[in-house]
Amino acid sequence: MSATAFDFEKARFNMIEQQIRPWEVLDARVxxxxxxxxxxxxxxxxxxxLALADLEIPLSQPAVEGECMLAPKVEARTLQELDLQPQHNVLEIGAGxxxxxxxxxxxxxxxxxxxxNPRLADMARHNLARAGLDNVRVKTAxxxxxxxxxxxxxxxxDVIVLSGGVAEVPTDLLELLRVGGRLFAFVGDEVVMRATIVTRASEAGYHSIQPWDIVVPRLRNFPEPTRFQF
Structure with missing residues (x-):
């Protein structure tokens, strides 16, 4: 094994033990x-x-605001919250x-x-093909x-994931969930965001929980909340 490969494996071990487990990610599959x-x-x-460091990684050079990989611990805890199963049909917004x-x-x-971003969509297609993921489709939109x-x-x-921050969860997206399905989003503004899981309990009924706080870059072109107040 080369020194470079050894260093990555050591860094991967440290990432899991020092970043991810302390962030309450204990799911053995994850x-x-x-x-x-x-x-x-x-x-x-x-x-x-820097791929395994505890930070957001820019996806452009020079860096473009909002175009980044989230920190490993955020991705890991998100994945744990999703509790994905082999039969699930998943939508992600923000391929990166x-x-x-x-x-x-x-x-x-x-x-x-x-x-x-068409350039990032092409990057994602290339990376996924190289990793042998033939059940993942990238759409530029x-x-x-x-x-x-x-x-x-x-x-x-069954699952919808917003891989960036939004001001609120759009109703139009919730309507694309199967009954029993879940949407995961980072909801709020740049000062305070909360990991939010909305479950479609029935055709017209939803319930949500917000288990942890985080701040992440915003997704582009998502609707802003209504500013009207009583």
Whole structure:
């Protein structure tokens, strides 16, 4: 084994033990997958040495605001919250480099991931093909346009994941969930965001929980909340 490969394996071990487990990620499936799927293969070459560090990784050079991989512990805890099963049909908005879609593709039946930036969409396709994920489809689209029309073709979904921050969860997206399905989002503004899980309990009924706080870059073109107050 080369010194470079050895260093990555040591860094991967440290990432799991020092970043991810302390963030209450204890699901054995998730921890095993993080040890198997090489995050460094989804990182731009200029930032490869930082792939397993506890920080957000820019996906453009020079860096473009909002275009990044989330910190490993955030991705890991999100994946744990999703509790993906082999029969699940998944929608992700915000493909980035394809890493989160790859993690989900290893656990679910199929994943559709949308990316607004054509260059990043091509990067995700390349990375996913190289990783052998043939059950993950990347679509170049502005997900929020026309009441989320680009998301409809593979609906209903068991799980929907928004891989960036939003001001509020759009009703049009919730309606694409199967009854019993869940949507995960980071909801709030740049000062305070909360990991939010909305479950579709019935055709017209939803309930939500917000188990932890975090701040992440915003997804582009998502609707802003109504500012009217009584």
């Amino acid at each position: 921890l095993a997958l993080l040890g198997q799927l090489k995050r460094e293969d989804f990182v731009p070459e200029a930032y490869r040495a 480099s394809g890493y989160m879609a790859a993690l989900m593709g290893r656990l679910a039946q199929q994943v559709l991931t949308l990316e607004i 502005d997900a929020a346009a026309h009441r989320f029309a680009a998301c409809v073709d593979a609906a209903p979904y």
